[in-house]
Amino acid sequence: MDNENSDSTVRLMRDQMIMARVYLTIAKMKNKFDLLQELQARIKESQRVLADSSADSDLHPSAPEKMKAMGQVLSKAREQLYDCKLVTGKLRAMLQTADEQVRSLKKQSTFLSQLAAKTVPNGIHCLSMRLTIDYYLLPLEKRKFPRSENLENPNLYHYALFSDNVLAASVVVNSTIVNAKDSSKHVFHLVTDKLNFGAMNMWFLLNPPRKATIHVENVDEFKWLNSSYCPVLRQLESAAMKEYYFKANHPTSLSSGSSNLKYRNPKVSFNA
16 A cells, blocks of 8 residues: 555455455345355445545555455355356346446436536525635635646646636546546646636635645636637627627527527637
8 A cells, every 4th residue: 555546455345345245145045144144244344444435545544454354254155155157147237237327327417417507506606605705805825725836837737627617617627636646747727707716716725636736717817818819709799699699588599599508608618
């Protein structure tokens, strides 16, 4: 566990739990109740130790001991229950179930993403307001993010994320960090508008993404960002385009396009 990014122990414990569940179902079939109870106990122990760990450094100190205990009961189960065809069949069934769950979650994720693009709950407005108030109540010295020396380091990975949605930005940043081998090598330049600038800062001050570097900027301070540079801004100079995007009773903006409201939002072309 010397390397904080290593996950070999985590993966081994998860593999042990897969085999333990296979033997658990076989133990039920063959009425091996003592072994059944022992497997159940070890599975619960491993679940508690693993929790949401993604790296060996996140594991509880008792992990090696629990892994050894699980190995012993699996060895015992193999001696009493192992049947090649039966074990293979159970593993195949588990894989099929997992595939179905993944497909279901993908469909759910797609639906929720589309729903989120069309609606902004009042709770998000309230959250942004609270965060903004808290941010401007902070002393100036506490509004700064750590590791500012990384902002112009060309040897690191830099991301520019344009968003006025605090929670959406947080999801993108955290998703990237969770899947990164070394979070300290990633720098996020978050660009938002002046209304959400305080909220965006406060959120990441309260919820720093591990060792990654965060920098929040106000798009309204980008003097170079004008209609000659940005096609979306150029389009919005047109009276027809303003009516298309913003007029509430326009027949094409609500009636015929109600199922795709996100495509009527000019910010979508601008956000990343």
